[in-house]
Amino acid sequence: MYLGYWDKLLNHLETIVMIILLGVLLFALMNCFLGHQLMRLWMTVIGLAVGGCFGGYMGLRQFYDKNAIFLTATICAFAVAIAATLVYRVGLIVLCGGVVFATLELLFPVSSMSVHMGFLALALVAGIASFERETVVVTWITGVCGGLAAAKAGFLLLHWPSTVIAILVGAALAALGIKYQYSQIRKNPPKPRKRKH
Secondary structure, three states, X not given: OHHHHHHHHHHOHHHHHHHHHHHHHHHHHHHHHHOOOOHHHHHHHHHHHHHHHHHHHHHHHHOOOHHHHHHHHHHHHHHHHXXXXXXXXXXXXXXXXXXHHHHHHHHOOOOXXXXXXXXXXXXXXXXXXXXXXXXXXXXXXXXXXXXHHHHHHHHHHOOOOOXXXXXXXXXXXXXXXXXXXXXXXXXXXXXXXXXXX
């Protein structure tokens, strides 16, 4: 049953990849231009994605029944999303760290576990850095990562393999996105958060 399930998915792999890339492109563009403005939404969405991926991975390692794998992925997805929404610092780590990690994985797909761990370490550093300078870090991370991810996803959809040109196009998108985000922040400055001593 387990192998037959994956065989069916593999038969439609190209279509599935195209749909995923379109989703990545749309999400990345919205993140690039509306990252800070829709921060709470991104915390929840990325929390769902991070939790779902982790839960699905753990389910694949522990179970061979597709229903059990789906249940594990769903429970983890909602657990992380709820934590990211209710606990603000968890949300910042999920948002900033998740965006950085996903962008690095998209730009530099490699199979080395040490590289994945390096990407994860950078993601955690980015998330923790947002504790002190939230507006600046969130704006720059969502702008830069959103622009780079959008460009890379677009190039993959068009079957253009050049990572260098994708990075240049992504940098241009990032500059526009950051400029737009700051213009919106100036119009509606975020309220300062009270720090607990």
